[in-house]
Amino acid sequence: MKDFMMIFIGADYQELGLSPEELQTRMGKWFAWGGKMEAAGILKGGEALVSEAKCVSGPNRTVTDGPYTESKEIIGGYYTVSAKDMDAVVEIAQDFPDYDLGGTVEIREIMVFDR
Amino acid sequence: MIKEQELDHLFRHQYGKMVSILTRIFGLSHIETIEDAVQDTFLNASLKWRKEIPENPEAWLTKAAKNRAIDLLRKIKTEHSRILNLSTGPSSIAFNQLFLEHEIEDSQLRMIFTACHPKLKPQDQIAFALKTIAGFSGKEIASALLLKESTVKKRLARARKTIKEKNLVFQLPKDKTFADRLHRVHEVIYLIFNEGFHSNQKEFLIRKDLCGEAIRLSKLILKKESYRTGSGYALFALLCFHASRLESKISEKGKIIDLKNQNRTLWFKPLIQLGKHALSKSEAYPEVSSYYFEAAIAQEHLDAKTFEETDWKKILVLYQNLNLLQETPFTSLNLAIVLLQLNENKKAIKILNSINPKDLEQRSYLYYGSKAEYHKNINEIPEAINCIEMALSMVNNAFEKKYFEEKKSMLKNKQSS
Structure with missing residues (x-):
């Protein structure tokens, strides 16, 4: 088994102006997805991220306010899961709730450093 | 652990409650800030509850709203200095009382009556009510009322502008104006229900939600003893009777089925009982309303076992x-x-x-x-x-x-x- 990170990009709820009802529905879908992964014993961790951001860049450590990209490119959170291979994670990512809102799941394998 | 399904329409209903309470504290002129703040609370909850729903979701939201209110107060620097020290001290008692169940209901009633203020244009009243009491987004209102989203936004903005310009206060009308206002409140609820019940649009869910909200509001009004009237009970009965047929009105393919062709075994009995009870209560009041006759007609149809057995003479x-x-x-x-x-x-x-x-x-x-x-x-x-x-x-x-x-x-x- 290897570890992977699913990075959730786009579908910023604030930007989209979802109603309380819609927010609740969305939350329910995330809840169900998380529960499913947990029951399968593959979920290792994950967080949701606040959308306000600061960026530090360049030799002068220039600080700028986010959002530094278009809102559809903002990272909203991540999950780490353990799976056989990339294809298995692609399968897991089918249940990501926000594709219809323009969201994207980027899957990256977590590098293991040899001792 | 709380299951997600048990939350029902918690967010939507809680939204209306919170906006009403906060409006009572900060005043109607701040409604836009208040709505934004409450919206933020839900945004937050929707992210935080992904992993785990708190043991008492409603209390969580209320607490978040209270904190949000205190933040707001600092930002707005309202003239209401009497509630400046909200988290501690003697004013905190009054503040906390506003979050008690009957005070929440009182705040919600104020919001309904405000939405029906005669200074607001009739078409703006409905949009404003759906937004502030039922927590519908502009898009949802547009889809429910078959309007363009931009039209809904205009109506909401106009309502807010009128509130500010005419200095409307967040209070229940008294004396002479009360009866007129209650009449309009009933009418608006009736219209909201009809939009859900009679429109020919396909989006069944939003229609069902409209009907549900209308029933909830008409029930809320009957909770307060001095607001109970024959019309109020008859309206509630009418909505229950119609709503009992909601499921049988739509075929599996999303088509509308008329009374004659509906499967009568699908009619929802508990709602019919509730309606009958309310209708008989309305008869104890001297006034007769169009709601009463409409409800009585609906009841006749519901009592007929088949379409052929309908008692047309009575109807x-x-x-x-x-x-x-x-x-x-x-x-x-x-x-x-x-x-x-x-x-x-x-x-x-x-x-x-x-x-x-x-x-x-x-x-x-x-x-x-x-x-x-x-x-x-x-x-x-x-x-x-x-x-x-x-x-x-x-x-x-x-x-x-x-x-x-x-x-x-x-x-x-x-x-x-």
């Missing part, structure tokens, strides 16, 4: 009373339809001829459908076919179109035989 009397109280082209048309069912053709055509089909707007096809029925009853088949063709040229709903087409071919068979 006729009820329609006559309704028409006496409040004659509209729709009540007249319904009266004529009942007369046709009873084969009272002369009386029926007299009423039909008094209606201008244009006044029926998108439902004018029903006028021609009824006229066809009249001609068929007195054996004027070519005229009946003409009328069906008129109806067919106007009807949008596919199910009803099919109904008229079948009727037409039946008449053609009759003509050739």
